[in-house]
Amino acid sequence: MQTDRRQFLVSVAQAGAAISVGSQLPWFWRQAMGSSPAPGGDKILVVLQLSGGNDGLNTVIPYRDEQYRKARPKLGIPAKDVLKINDDLGFHPAARGLANLLESRRLAIVQGVGYPEPNRSHFESMDIWHTCLRKGGPRTTGWLGRGFDAAVAVRPTDTIGIHLGEGKQPLALSAERARIPSLSSPDKFRLQGKADEVAGALRALASSPASSDDLLGYLQTSTQSALAASERITAALRDYHTPVAYPDHALGAKFKTVAQLITAQLDTRVFYLELDGFDTHSQQPAVHATLLQQASGAVEAFLDDMVHHQLADRVLVMCFSEFGRRVAENASEGTDHGAAAPMFLAGTQVKPGLLGAQPSLTDLDDGDLKFHTDFRQVYATVLQSWLGWDSRAVLGGEFNAVPAIDVT
Amino acid sequence: MSNKLAAVDPRWAWEPYVPTAEQPWNLRRAAHLYRRAGFGASPTELAAAVGQSPEQVVQLLVQGEADPAEEQRASDALAQTILATGNTRQLAAWWLYVMLRTRRPLIERMTLFWHGHFATSGEKVTDATTMLDQNRLLRKHALGNFRQLAQEISRDPAMLIYLDSVTNRKVHPNENYARELMELFCLGEGNYSEKDVQELARCFTGWEIRQNRFRFNRFQHDGGSKTILGKTDVFPDGAAIDWIVDQPQSHRFIAGKLFRALICDEPEPPAELLEPLAEVLRASNWDLAPVVERILGSQLFFSPYSVGRKVRSPVELVVGLLRSLEGSANTQQLSGDVLQVGQGLFYPPNVKGWDGGRAWINASSILNRANLAGRLLTDENTRFGGGKLGEYFARQGWDVPEKALSQLDELLLAAPLTEAARARLLQVAASVQDPHQSATALVTALASLPEFQLG
Numbered sequence: 001m002q003t004d005r006r007q008f009l010v011s012v013a014q015a016g017a018a019i020s021v022g023s024q025l026p027w028f029w030r031q032a033m034g035s036s037p038a039p040g041g042d043k044i045l046v047v048l049q050l051s052g053g054n055d056g057l058n059t060v061i062p063y064r065d066e067q068y069r070k071a072r073p074k075l076g077i078p079a080k081d082v083l084k085i086n087d088d089l090g091f092h093p094a095a096r097g098l099a100n101l102l103e104s105r106r107l108a109i110v111q112g113v114g115y116p117e118p119n120r121s122h123f124e125s126m127d128i129w130h131t132c133l134r135k136g137g138p139r140t141t142g143w144l145g146r147g148f149d150a151a152v153a154v155r156p157t158d159t160i161g162i163h164l165g166e167g168k169q170p171l172a173l174s175a176e177r178a179r180i181p182s183l184s185s186p187d188k189f190r191l192q193g194k195a196d197e198v199a200g201a202l203r204a205l206a207s208s209p210a211s212s213d214d215l216l217g218y219l220q221t222s223t224q225s226a227l228a229a230s231e232r233i234t235a236a237l238r239d240y241h242t243p244v245a246y247p248d249h250a251l252g253a254k255f256k257t258v259a260q261l262i263t264a265q266l267d268t269r270v271f272y273l274e275l276d277g278f279d280t281h282s283q284q285p286a287v288h289a290t291l292l293q294q295a296s297g298a299v300e301a302f303l304d305d306m307v308h309h310q311l312a313d314r315v316l317v318m319c320f321s322e323f324g325r326r327v328a329e330n331a332s333e334g335t336d337h338g339a340a341a342p343m344f345l346a347g348t349q350v351k352p353g354l355l356g357a358q359p360s361l362t363d364l365d366d367g368d369l370k371f372h373t374d375f376r377q378v379y380a381t382v383l384q385s386w387l388g389w390d391s392r393a394v395l396g397g398e399f400n401a402v403p404a405i406d407v408t
Numbered sequence: 409m410s411n412k413l414a415a416v417d418p419r420w421a422w423e424p425y426v427p428t429a430e431q432p433w434n435l436r437r438a439a440h441l442y443r444r445a446g447f448g449a450s451p452t453e454l455a456a457a458v459g460q461s462p463e464q465v466v467q468l469l470v471q472g473e474a475d476p477a478e479e480q481r482a483s484d485a486l487a488q489t490i491l492a493t494g495n496t497r498q499l500a501a502w503w504l505y506v507m508l509r510t511r512r513p514l515i516e517r518m519t520l521f522w523h524g525h526f527a528t529s530g531e532k533v534t535d536a537t538t539m540l541d542q543n544r545l546l547r548k549h550a551l552g553n554f555r556q557l558a559q560e561i562s563r564d565p566a567m568l569i570y571l572d573s574v575t576n577r578k579v580h581p582n583e584n585y586a587r588e589l590m591e592l593f594c595l596g597e598g599n600y601s602e603k604d605v606q607e608l609a610r611c612f613t614g615w616e617i618r619q620n621r622f623r624f625n626r627f628q629h630d631g632g633s634k635t636i637l638g639k640t641d642v643f644p645d646g647a648a649i650d651w652i653v654d655q656p657q658s659h660r661f662i663a664g665k666l667f668r669a670l671i672c673d674e675p676e677p678p679a680e681l682l683e684p685l686a687e688v689l690r691a692s693n694w695d696l697a698p699v700v701e702r703i704l705g706s707q708l709f710f711s712p713y714s715v716g717r718k719v720r721s722p723v724e725l726v727v728g729l730l731r732s733l734e735g736s737a738n739t740q741q742l743s744g745d746v747l748q749v750g751q752g753l754f755y756p757p758n759v760k761g762w763d764g765g766r767a768w769i770n771a772s773s774i775l776n777r778a779n780l781a782g783r784l785l786t787d788e789n790t791r792f793g794g795g796k797l798g799e800y801f802a803r804q805g806w807d808v809p810e811k812a813l814s815q816l817d818e819l820l821l822a823a824p825l826t827e828a829a830r831a832r833l834l835q836v837a838a839s840v841q842d843p844h845q846s847a848t849a850l851v852t853a854l855a856s857l858p859e860f861q862l863g
Contacts, residue, residue, distance in 0.1 A: 121591055124597050163770070168757065184772055204832060218769070219774070332575035336582070
């Protein structure tokens with residue numbers, strides 16, 4: 001490698017790019033929840049998407065139900081192995097983190113979540129969860145993206161939301177104006193270069209008036225935003241310490257990065273993470289156990305870290321998947337795409353325990369569990385009672401919140 | 409302004425491109441053709457192309473020149489070395505090597521297209537030979553016949569493993585392959601029912617692998633009558649695949665995918681615009697070369713609706729930059745580079761392949777694409793015309809930065825640089841004394857621009 005190659009940070013002196021601490025966005029009081037904003041800073045939502053269709057029935061398990069045993073002779077988890085929640089339901093043994101969170105009163109389980117006329121295509125169903133729209137009309141913005149646009153209109157920022165992941169950004173974050181940085185790892189978020197002039201040219205040209213051409217304009221504003229956000233995030237990551245041992249896998253590392261960014265007091269309101277691999281059509285037991293362990297362990301470590309940093313009251317983790325899986329196992333020791341499944345909300349401000357009944361294993365929708373709670377109700381809860389954003393505008397309608405959040 | 413495809417006359421769109429004063433057949437247009445039908449072209453190749461008619465050049469690209477026997481041997485030897493290590497991730501380095509050297513770049517483009525279409529990942533199909541065999545299958549049919557490709561990919565061991573057909577048993581059919589065959593490979597979502605998925609799944613029961621090859625296990629096969637998309641039949645062997653492929657929507661579905669790959673990323677083309685292409689596929693009985701030739705030689709292809717209307721994929725970015733300047737590089741490094749900015753060859757993110765278009769661009773990838781260009785240009789293994797970049801510039805007669813920049817502009821960009829951009833880039837080149845380093849700084853800066861991300 002050439003020895004005169006230098007790395008440098010691009011520093012962008014942008015008016016108003018200073019890190020803001022403790023400021024509040026205006027938000028709308030919702031009678032139903034009776035909650036008020038906590039002092040000391042904005043609330044932060046961390047979304048964990050389980051991609052592929054998590055088998056909810058083997059996550060929160062009706063271990064005494066005969067139908068369960070009948071439908072899943074091979075995949076059924078033995079009653080003696082589940083981590084008991086109550087006399088009827090228990091967690092998959094690998095989901096130790098969830099059990100611990102429930103025990104420390106930091107987990108709410110919303111049962112039977114889905115939507116009318118369930119779609120069993122990964123991409124279509126995920127798009128529905130991301131945009132709250134069905135196929136037909138244009139689906140260019142995501143539910144969070146719409147929230148971001150409203151928020152940055154009030155107070156511009158490059159880091160209203162951050163995506164922790166490689167490759168494609170989830171459609172949920174897609175916005176008309178706000179640009180959301182994607183971090184695969186913090187050190188991949190800097191412009192390197194051989195000479196200051198190269199970066200200088202890029203910076204200067206990227207900030208020139210955006211082209212009227214749609215695609216080029218998008219590239220220009222993306223470049224601008226990337227440069228600005230890069231500067232702020234690199235500064236934020238420099239001084240972080242924790243006694244908590246995060247699990248040693250990619251998701252654990254990502255949650256740790258989220259913790260670092262939160263402790264740095266950026267004005268980020270939403271972090272979005274994904275864990276892939278839940279599409280267990282065959283050989284499910286080992287894969288599902290590993291993934292549940294990873295997800296639950298990472299969330300637990302993260303929330304414990306937030307406690308250590310005295311930020312626990314400001315953080316909420318929401319966990320979902322694009323659909324559950326069929327009640328009956330298939331002949332490949334796996335399960336096929338299904339419908340309703342549980343969602344999880346975790347943090348010190350949740351109302352701990354089970355919300356809603358376990359869907360019936362006999363009254364099915366073509367072999368799948370029936371939903372009773374629309375996912376948009378959970379979104380509405382999080383938008384109104386946690387983020388303080390206008391849920392009606394974001395979701396395109398009124399949805400009754402679920403009593404999962406109990407801000408004190 | 410956005411790309412108003414709704415305003416396009418479908419008859420005009422697919423007529424052969426005729427050069428005019430406003431849309432002349434020149435270096436920039438020839439470069440556009442080579443970028444989409446291949447990975448770009450060198451100044452010499454472009455000069456030769458401009459000396460022929462656009463029709464001739466398109467024909468040549470579609471028919472392709474065979475690679476010399478020696479090249480073929482070198483490529484096979486490299487593949488063998490990688491297979492011997494059993495390291496599936498290294499296959500990307502082999503493929504990039506092929507892309508850099510081939511005289512049939514359109515075949516490689518189409519192979520890459522099918523790799524994204526019939527997406528299969530080394531993450532699940534861990535054996536390198538199995539993945540390479542699939543790649544060769546895709547290459548064999550890249551500009552061949554789609555119906556035959558669909559039949560053969562359904563029996564391909566890598567695909568059987570990836571979509572769980574290999575554990576599809578009579579008693580409890582596994583629906584994965586049946587669903588994706590209809591949803592992603594042939595028809596598109598919404599053109600079949602859940603019942604069709606369940607019935608089609610029965611057709612694939614007993615499709616297994618024995619000793620790395622397809623084997624039909626009649627004991628596990630459900631040979632009963634099925635009703636799929638309105639037809640009731642036993643559907644023996646691959647009859648169900650033919651039935652799906654020949655559905656009315658399929659020609660337009662595939663035409664739509666080819667449109668997106670070759671014309672523009674957005675918006676989705678109206679049905680009327682795709683219909684003539686679907687017709688070509690019907691008339692050719694699913695032979696792919698005629699429709700690809702039609703697209704590449706068309707008025708629409710050479711119009712502002714298409715030029716500069718695609719975001720370069722990571723592979724196009726690096727292979728394009730190198731081929732345009734007669735470059736060679738360490739393809740192992742390159743494979744890591746393109747993976748980092750979102751395109752791990754042989755490892756598509758999911759069964760939908762890569763989304764492409766704006767999805768290539770996020771706050772992290774956009775900086776890393778610029779970093780990538782910088783790394784590539786300063787790497788000690790990278791060569792241009794066999795030597796350093798400064799020497800290459802000199803041989804091209806690009807003795808001052810102004811000249812170099814004008815040529816690079818035509819060679820690499822869809823639209824001419826603005827005056828402001830030109831001035832800024834020349835400042836960059838002037839800031840460095842040494843001619844080689846000045847050339848490197850100039851090309852690095854150019855490759856970092858938003859404009860360069862469009863291809």
